[in-house]
Amino acid sequence: MTFRLKILGSNSAAPAFNRNQTAQVLQVNSSYFLIDCGEGTQLRMSKARVKINKISHIFISHLHGDHYFGLIGLISTMHLFGRKHDLDIFCPSPLEEIINLQLKHSETILNFKINYTFIDQMEDDFLLENRYLTVEKFPLNHRIYCSGFLFREKPKPIRINKSKLPENFSVANLGKLKKGEDIFDEEEKLIYKNADLTLPPRHSRSYAYCSDTKYDENIIPVIKGVDLLYHEATFTKDMEKRADNTYHSTAEQAGMIAKKAETKKLLIGHYSVRYRELQPLLEEARSVFPESYLAIEGNFVDVSE
Amino acid sequence: MTFRLKILGSNSAAPAFNRNQTAQVLQVNSSYFLIDCGEGTQLRMSKARVKINKISHIFISHLHGDHYFGLIGLISTMHLFGRKHDLDIFCPSPLEEIINLQLKHSETILNFKINYTFIDQMEDDFLLENRYLTVEKFPLNHRIYCSGFLFREKPKPIRINKSKLPENFSVANLGKLKKGEDIFDEEEKLIYKNADLTLPPRHSRSYAYCSDTKYDENIIPVIKGVDLLYHEATFTKDMEKRADNTYHSTAEQAGMIAKKAETKKLLIGHYSVRYRELQPLLEEARSVFPESYLAIEGNFVDVSE
Numbered sequence: 127m128t129f130r131l132k133i134l135g136s137n138s139a140a141p142a143f144n145r146n147q148t149a150q151v152l153q154v155n156s157s158y159f160l161i162d163c164g165e166g167t168q169l170r171m172s173k174a175r176v177k178i179n180k181i182s183h184i185f186i187s188h189l190h191g192d193h194y195f196g197l198i199g200l201i202s203t204m205h206l207f208g209r210k211h212d213l214d215i216f217c218p219s220p221l222e223e224i225i226n227l228q229l230k231h232s233e234t235i236l237n238f239k240i241n242y243t244f245i246d247q248m249e250d251d252f253l254l255e256n257r258y259l260t261v262e263k264f265p266l267n268h269r270i271y272c273s274g275f276l277f278r279e280k281p282k283p284i285r286i287n288k289s290k291l292p293e294n295f296s297v298a299n300l301g302k303l304k305k306g307e308d309i310f311d312e313e314e315k316l317i318y319k320n321a322d323l324t325l326p327p328r329h330s331r332s333y334a335y336c337s338d339t340k341y342d343e344n345i346i347p348v349i350k351g352v353d354l355l356y357h358e359a360t361f362t363k364d365m366e367k368r369a370d371n372t373y374h375s376t377a378e379q380a381g382m383i384a385k386k387a388e389t390k391k392l393l394i395g396h397y398s399v400r401y402r403e404l405q406p407l408l409e410e411a412r413s414v415f416p417e418s419y420l421a422i423e424g425n426f427v428d429v430s431e
Numbered sequence: 432m433t434f435r436l437k438i439l440g441s442n443s444a445a446p447a448f449n450r451n452q453t454a455q456v457l458q459v460n461s462s463y464f465l466i467d468c469g470e471g472t473q474l475r476m477s478k479a480r481v482k483i484n485k486i487s488h489i490f491i492s493h494l495h496g497d498h499y500f501g502l503i504g505l506i507s508t509m510h511l512f513g514r515k516h517d518l519d520i521f522c523p524s525p526l527e528e529i530i531n532l533q534l535k536h537s538e539t540i541l542n543f544k545i546n547y548t549f550i551d552q553m554e555d556d557f558l559l560e561n562r563y564l565t566v567e568k569f570p571l572n573h574r575i576y577c578s579g580f581l582f583r584e585k586p587k588p589i590r591i592n593k594s595k596l597p598e599n600f601s602v603a604n605l606g607k608l609k610k611g612e613d614i615f616d617e618e619e620k621l622i623y624k625n626a627d628l629t630l631p632p633r634h635s636r637s638y639a640y641c642s643d644t645k646y647d648e649n650i651i652p653v654i655k656g657v658d659l660l661y662h663e664a665t666f667t668k669d670m671e672k673r674a675d676n677t678y679h680s681t682a683e684q685a686g687m688i689a690k691k692a693e694t695k696k697l698l699i700g701h702y703s704v705r706y707r708e709l710q711p712l713l714e715e716a717r718s719v720f721p722e723s724y725l726a727i728e729g730n731f732v733d734v735s736e
Contacts, residue, residue, distance in 0.1 A: 140507070189536040
């Protein structure tokens, strides 16, 4: 089963050095989630061979333009390409007015419905549940309202070990195995121990997305132990004061969060336009947390079960 | 002196086949005018080596997204790159609210002033005059309010023919020549005929931009005899009915307008996403008006004096 993060853009503020602003697609089995949507995201989806009308849910972390200016264009193209099915957008509440104002003045009536969930007006952090996973939000520490997103696969079923299964094993008993039960005969005598005929459930994967934030250890309990963490790393550590003033992080700080949260892998991104070369940012993160990697447009990361 | 049109995008509606939505830069001497601003225009300006803060004036023809969705990103990047000088935007009036709403929710206070001129609220068609040229608008026939733009160099001065100028010719008499006067001596006797010492003024160049419009002969008197006409050609002639219904033109119709207006050169663009190959559109325009060319992203056209 697929759990794949595609990077569509990983620069901050403005495009530079062939890097575009933030956008990612998380594919979990046949579901496609778009996370942030910088200008030109629709073009980069096309290059990454992500069909735009496969996107079911969009998550916008905050209303700085480098995280959403591509949304109105994407919605317009979805309309042009004949989308009929609903689109769910999780975003700060003013975004609905911004989208609707632009649709109004182009006299566009969409062929599909947008269901908005205003993440800045929710008391609860639970956003979404489908057959395979849940999505929650958590607060980030930025200049304006900003939210992280946590995608977690649900616990998976016990697997039947077919090579150990006796011939003529009954369907009723198979059901019991799947529930984790041992198998008894009519006289309540143990015939098979569950563990002898099954394999443990596959690992439930998780991804935490921290778009724009200053160094803040409050997120550590929330993202504890995730398989993959994306954490912004706008600056190198010589710019730590500027990072703090602008509510951003250094690559070293991203590494520290990953280490303290005991995540398996760290992706850094949201690079400042001042950096042509990204290797110093990577080395800085790795000096704290060796399993650090650069988010590079066009690349993807598969999280294994 | 430069009179150069750079094509930054020439597709309609959505990006397709490496073609982006409408945007152009007209350079007249040291002035840079941006005409329409589809999504991702800032990126294509960078590729075309147009410095974004050299843009002094922006002209937005209408509020369909493929003509302006890149504007808020461009303004944001101008701000990020330290622009201090005013930016003049000529546009339909709702655009100010659209821009301001997005700036408000990102809590951005621009370091420069935007002077809006609302072209939909003007009685007069005159937009702008500088040392070298004038800009006027004219109505196009589209589904929503839409304006064309006409850039005209002002009449140029008589040129002194230095090879014919006698030695010790006085500065006072030079001034008279420049005014087109003949030179007389103190007894009012003709010494030099103006035409013998001067060359005629250089040609004043002109460019007419017709972004989105159905075939409409009403524009012919306005654009009569321009050096360069850009006229949309969304469809081939087999789609004439669809062109008419959607208030667009066919390539043949663009050619007919160019021919009837006796323009020197026609650029077609605003290609529908249905066309991978543009040659049929070009051939269709050329069958009516041989001096037809395709507007291709990254290319430019120099208009000679």
